[in-house]
Amino acid sequence: MGFLESTENDLSLHIEEHVEEQEHIEVEEAEEQEPVKELVDIYDPRRWEKLNFEEIKLLVQKGPKIDNSIMYGPYDKFGRRFYVALYTRTLPNLENCDREWLVYSKELDKVFFVSVVKCLEKGFQKFNTSNSRKKRDYWKQVLLRIIAVVKFLVKHNLAFRGSNEKVYQNGNEIFLGVVEMLEEFDLVIKEHVWRIISDGLHVHYLGHLIQNELISLLAQEIKKELIKKIKEAKYYSIILDCTPDSSHQEQMTIMVRYLTLSYNSVTIEESFLGFLNVDDTSGKGLFDITLEELKSLGLEIDDICGQGYNNGANMKGKHQGVQKRFLDINPRAFYTHCGCHSLNLTLCNMANNCVKGNNFFANSTKR
Structure with a gap:
């Protein structure tokens, strides 16, 4: 009996040791099977x-x-x-x-x-995208209204600015005056003006710099459309005239006459293309700057069918005048005296022979 008890005790002890060893092995295997999380070097x-x-x-x-x-x-x-x-x-x-x-x-x-x-x-990509879209839509609506105001003033040849460039202050003149009027009816402008007044918004697109930039951009687009119409008509005539501005800078206006063809009518169009600063008023100087401008606009010299200038020697001169230099390149560019300038010379001659008229125009800087 003592032997059996001893054997049973030894067997029980052996079984317990085997179970503990088996559990230890299973734990090690489990630890070995557990995936090791990869460490990411955030500084790399x-x-x-x-x-x-x-x-x-x-x-x-x-x-x-x-x-x-x-x-x-x-x-x-x-x-x-x-x-x-x-x-x-x-x-x-x-x-x-x-x-x-x-x-x-x-x-x-x-x-x-x-x-x-x-x-x-x-x-924060999702948040920034949503916020940026709202800001973009807001400024798009504001700029559309500002451009509409600029187009209205330009179309009616009205002055933009006065002595003040702040809303609801005296002397801010027509541009800001129209914005103030829109603020009474338009919710977008109402919010925009409110932000300017309450928050001191500095980037508001109501200053003279954005006005000048918008005018320049509109002028570029209009000129592109005019050049497109002239090219469609193919043949055109040019009209040039020079006059000094208030700073005594000589400027030359360039205008183009061409035909616009529609389904049942033909219309003669006359378009102003811009002012050209002139430093050399000789025939060669005026011809060079005009030729350069026509090339920059993409207009062919061979398509000129007419020229119209004043009666000055530098313009109509048959040897060194602008009209002669164009005829040397394109013999079909027929020159015609400017009727308005001829009438002006006639009126000046009449005024010189009239004492009262002479006294009236005596103080003119350009007679």
């Missing part, structure tokens, strides 16, 4: 494109790591390379400033600029 620029939002936040909080052990990088094909001194900038007052936002990748041989805004952009 090669992995920045694949970082999730939490990793980006951690990178922004801790900041990039600069490896000062890399003294020099390899040379590129242009003979340039990275060196550790680029991490520091010497200011004009000889103070050294660390460029903490600069990171060099030895593996890629590239220098990276670390921007907090750029890092957070990925995480």
